[in-house]
Amino acid sequence: MGIVGTSAVLIFLSDRQSHPTKHLAEMPHEDPHPPEPVHRFQKQGFSYENAIKFFFASNAGLTIVILALIIIFLLKEGLGFFPGYQRELEVYRIAGLEFVDISRKNLTAHEQITSVLNRTYYAEINGKCAHQMRRSQEASALFNAYSDLTAPTRDLIVSNSQPDSSPSPEMIASLRTNFEKQKSKALATLPPTPHLTPEERQALIESIRSRAFDATDDPPLVASLTTEFAEAREKQVKPLEALRTTIDTFESAGSELSSLVSELTESVTATKEKIQDADILEKDRKTLLAAASSAEDPIEREKLVSEAQASLAQKPDIEGPIRILMERRPACIAAHQSLKNAAATVSSQLPNTLTQPEASRLLKVAHNLWPLFLADLEKTPQKITDWNHLKPVALSTAISSFITGKDWVTGGEWQDFYGILPLAAGSLMISIVALTLAIPSGIGAAIYVNQFASKREQSLIKPVIEFIQAIPSVVLGFIGILIFGTILRDLSLMDSLSWIPGFPIEERLNIFTAGCLLALMSIPTIFSLAEDAINNVPSAYAEAAEALGASRVQTTFRVIIPAAFSGILAAVLLGFGRVIGETMVVLLVAGNRIKIPDFTSGLGTFFQPCHTLTGIIAQELGEVPLGSVHYRALFIVGILLFAVVLIINATAHRFVNRMKQ
């Protein structure tokens, strides 16, 4: 359209120069005679103004065409995803992977419970020897702080003073002075040791100071505290022997199922590979045939057709492996039954509480997991019997397993799943945090600046808030990782803050850190738009309210804010659009764990890492093979984002228009 516009302008220019009065469009078509002289009121050719108008119209048209092209491109690349995914799910079923996953699911649950129980056990022991543990840790930490600083120089000196090396004496001397400098510096900045007596600390520092240059063993105090800790643990192990045995029994109860699953895994993976290879050959054959049908030269065509015929693969044998798989059905069912029996006994053998709070908490988690685990085990045999590899996979299954899928697993050896939920949940959780923080502060700032601030405050606050927008998001992400994440984690380790749900946090980068940074990024958007909305309220409203005897605050909150309400809502929506669409910060700061957050931890959920719709595209698009199902899945995610942001913007627009009326 741009090109058309420009060439039209060119035509018009040359036309005007050579034949100032002639204009083809105005010639009557039937009339073969030369045109009558043009009346002086009549339009002659394009005017200069028309040309300018045309130029801008063509630019506006260009943007619309580009937008349409983007949509077409997204849809073209993306919509191929569903048939592709359908085929993948079909292979997943035909090859028997689905069958194995029925058992694997329980195995995973078993592993999870085992790990919780083991953590419980160690939490109990370590809790009981917490004092010795801390002393030992503190002493080691102090020694490590020293050796971290000095080790590189020390190693240099040691390696250079080997008999076979011949270093210059000056170099050794300078290294040594360097070492001494580092040593005194390290000794000046040792970490605190609240659980060591001052005498112990002094002794430790002395032993470090007077340490032989090439000593490799630990200082005596460190060694003795380590032994002390080990002995204390040893003592605690005795009373907990029963628990240990219970856990071990439970752990080994899974071994039968585990070996069965790995055996089956191997065979179904082989089948799957065969099917996939056949699929690829089939695709190649089709490409060759297509090329053949469009080839001009008969010899060439002949060659292509015969090539295609040669690559006609044998249909892979599916029934054989499946039969073997089905023969293992009774074994699977038996393994499940024995696991169920073991699980039922173990759960009754576990204590209800333990002495250490952390251990008790973990024990409770394990107890809570139990009923679900048992129920699943109960249902499994029926599922195994009912499973049928020939049950067709509908296209709607592919679509619904994309929309409601709880797993986004890609590039794995086993099976790829493209479920949007973990990503959507991540994006949504981050948005909730971001908007919870940004809405009050953005709108609050807008109200204050527009209604109450003095001219000087206005000229200070506005540029500062708007400046935030100018910070490149990658820089913000950087700050988020290095400063905010670290500060948050250090804060969460403080005993006095342990009442906050989710503290101490497990991951430095999580929903909350990302949400906070995104709040910072969306505040300028919300602030500017809300301030505009408030500013656009006609001053006559304020005047009328004041003449009615409204105070300043009444005028603001009962006249101006209600009048600006839809504009403010639009500001919030556009802020939301900004948050949902932001990529760099979430990629850097959200922790990128592709998993639906564990909502059982209440508000602590917000301190779990997550992955987002935008982040996944940025992270994976560069690595996927062009045209693969995974590639197309990312396009579908892109389409989804595009649609969401489009809807948000359209809604915001409607609010703005409503306000203008």
Add this chain to the structure above:
Amino acid sequence: MDANSLLPPADASVSVQHLDFSYGSSLALKNIELEIPAHKVTAFIGPSGCGKSTLLRCINRMNDEIPGATITRGGIHIDGVDIYQPSIDVVKLRREVGMVFQKSNPFPRSIYENVAYGLRLRGVRNKASLDAAVEEALVASALWDEVKDRLTESALGLSGGQQQRLCIARTIAVKPKVILMDEPCSALDPIATAKVENLIWDLKNDYTIIIVTHNMQQASRVSDNTAFFYMGELIEYSDTAQIFRNPSVRKTEEYISGRFG
């Protein structure tokens, strides 16, 4: 001191004493001396920019918000109380001295809410008393019959004249003593103007009304007294009939007969 007690309900007369007013460095009103009687309609006339609006806005202190605008000399008393003394609560003063603007400015809400607004600001919650007050104000402003079936519709759907009468209803709903009107009919057609003029005439019994107008006929129709301003000064002030029939200053006569302005 409570401003309410300073402003007795009856006989709210306004007295402007030696008033000088300036916007920053430019003097807009010079030595204005004016006694406005209660329960009368007083018209301010004069060419554009002569300070009519400025004086009007001084009476309910709407000029307070304008940066740099101050009274440099003299003052205004309402029923003998200096309204510029520091102990005056501006919010309470404005409840007694209502104002209707040149351009009708209803809030973007329902007709009912517009009229009830001032009462709500004063904390009236009771539905029955709000209903009664709204009806009374709409009846008093001759709007009731036209809007009684669509009280919940947006006020912005009314015609210009109706909107202006709604603004008057909104003002009288809170029962002020003085009503200031700044060219209330300048944006209205003749029929709507006539309705508002009738309304002003009716309201005179209950309120002290001060009206700024550009329209000589209007001043002569609705007002009891007329003040003529010129370049920030009060040139002549007397009985309306007197000033239009037989002005004592030549400037007044020139203006009234349309030789300038």
